[in-house]
Amino acid sequence: MDFALNEDQLAVQEVARTFAEKRLKPRAEEFDSEKLMDRGLIKEIAELDLMGIGLPEEYGGGGMDSICYLLTVEELTRGCSSHAAVVMLHNSLYGYPLVRYGTEEQKQKYLPPICTGDAIGVFALSEAGAGSDASSLTTTYTKTDGGYLINGSKIFITMGSMSDTMIVFAISEKGAGAKGISAFMVDTKSDGVMIGTNEKKMGFRASPTTELSFSDCFVPKENLLGNEGEGFKIAMSTLDGGRISVGAMSLGLAQEALEIAIKYAGDRVQFGKPISSFQAVQFHLADMSTMLEQARWLVWRAGWLKDQGDNYTLAAAHAKLAASEMSTAVTHKATQVLGGYGYCAEYQVERLYRDARLTELFEGTSEMQRIVIGRQLTGKR
Ligand SMILES: Cc1cc2nc3c(=O)[nH]c(=O)nc-3n(C[C@H](O)[C@H](O)[C@H](O)COP(=O)(O)OP(=O)(O)OC[C@H]3O[C@@H](n4cnc5c(N)ncnc54)[C@H](O)[C@@H]3O)c2cc1C
Known part of the structure; x- marks a missing residue:
């Protein structure tokens, strides 16, 4: 068992993180308040070979493994979840069923333009x-x-x-x-x-x-x-992978909120000390970090299982349920650490909290994940 990211995975993480830092994060508040998707940025993501990172190279994709894809989604989400969601759509909800069930003609027609960012x-x-x-x-x-x-x-x-x-x-x-x-x-x-x-x-x-x-x-x-x-089967098998993607999005939102909270707690002085020196605040940070790490391993394991060709329905439901509920909890706690500023747009946590709430709803609600898990455990429908 190897818990380390390999060279390719570290390189992809770095590229996605740098792009999010430089191109998405500075405008994230504007994207949110103006309801603005920038197609130019979608092209830029494609130029970095991230738009179809998990799709086969012969159709213009990056041919990378699921961990590379999940790292990309996590890092881009830290910059802007809405732009990151296009990568999720192209690799997972739209790209995966085409690769698995499409004819050769369909793959040749529909996959290259989504990898180049020319089509959505x-x-x-x-x-x-x-x-x-x-x-x-x-x-x-x-x-x-x-x-x-x-x-x-x-x-x-x-x-x-x-x-x-x-x-x-x-x-x-x-x-x-x-x-x-x-x-x-x-x-x-x-x-x-x-x-x-x-x-x-x-x-x-x-x-x-x-x-x-x-x-x-x-x-x-x-x-x-x-x-x-075959449509229902196609939809359900696609959503298994989609759930891991939502897990990665949940990690990105929570990781960003945690890092903002740590920095804020170090800077903010009350009662003559940085609030990070108060145990109550450290406990919030400790809980956030612990929940985040638990969820990250579930998400990565589900991606790894998918690549092994094993059945990953249960692992994907575990990952989505744990990561999405974690994301809501961690962004909620980040709001608490920031006090009044946690409620204001300036520090971003307010937006991350609103975005995180979606992860428990789309691609199968938390209740539906519990149903999937319950059925897998008991064999009863
Ligand atoms: C921002 C956003 C983006 C989306 N993007 C897409 C997309 O690109 N493509 C797409 O096809 N869909 C998309 N969806 C739809 C999303 O997948 C659905 O909203 C989701 O599956 C839940 O369906 P619903 O909203 O109809 O809720 P409902 O199914 O009406 O559920 C309402 C509540 O009842 C609970 N519930 C329902 N049935 C049961 C049950 N049997 N047992 C226990 N509890 C139950 C649910 O868990 C939930 O709490 C998107 C939704 C949102 C909000």
Whole structure:
């Protein structure tokens, strides 16, 4: 068992950390308050070979292992979670299912542009009536000459309003359940695709979270991803990996908050001493650091298991549950260490706290992770 990062992993960590420090962090408050995603920065991330870091080299990716990918997400999140989320989308929610289930033509068409940052690919599963219960979709597909027609709507789609292409999940008929679901590659500019409004959110504000609808949207038959009826399996296997990514995002938010809190506690003087000399404050920092390290090993282990080709459903759920709840707890404690400034935008912790709250909600809520873990342990559904 080797707990050390190898040379490649350390190098990637350094590149991502430096980029976050120089290019994202100085503007993070602006991105948040202006709800601003900078496509130029997405290109810059791609130029560092980070945008498709975990995708195969033959399609323009970096061909690096899951730990390199998770380090990239963690470090970029420390700068800006919304920009980091594009890397998550491209490697995980959009890239992974294409690599695993796509045809050669689909991979050649859709993977290179997301690796270069020229296109944004999104994952459109959730609907107004289908959140945790993803099998209850009502967006339908029907067969037509040369392909399919998609009708219905999706909500909460990350980067939806900035997307160029999307993986859309639809059902053969309402009520058909998991076995009736298929996945399709849809170009956002296709006739019949309508981009709705972006949600006003508590955090993760630079990233548009969009409603999308489809009205007789024609999808050629070669854009079916995997086989017909395989959509639910594709979604669930993708979300296993997505959960580790959210784990890495949770680490980034918490690590940043911890470091800000340590620095602040060293600088802030009350009762004639830096507050870091008070045991109560040290205890907060100690708890934050302990929770963070616990979660980091779960996240990295889940990524490592994925690379071994082992089943990692349980490990991914452990990682997501522990890391996301840790992230909320650590950013909450950081707020406490900073006192009144923890509540103000100037010191960033307030934004990190708002962003962290999302990690317990998307790609399966904490309750759904407990359900996955419970089922894996007992074998009962
Ligand atoms: C900012 C943001 C970005 C998102 N990005 C995407 C995206 O890119 N693509 C996409 O497809 N989706 C996306 N989502 C959707 C996200 O994955 C869902 O919000 C999430 O899965 C929860 O679904 P829901 O919001 O419908 O909550 P619900 O399923 O309605 O859950 C509400 C509450 O009930 C609990 N609950 C539900 N069922 C059970 C049960 N059986 N047992 C116990 N408790 C239960 C939940 O845990 C939760 O606490 C995003 C959401 C947000 C907020």
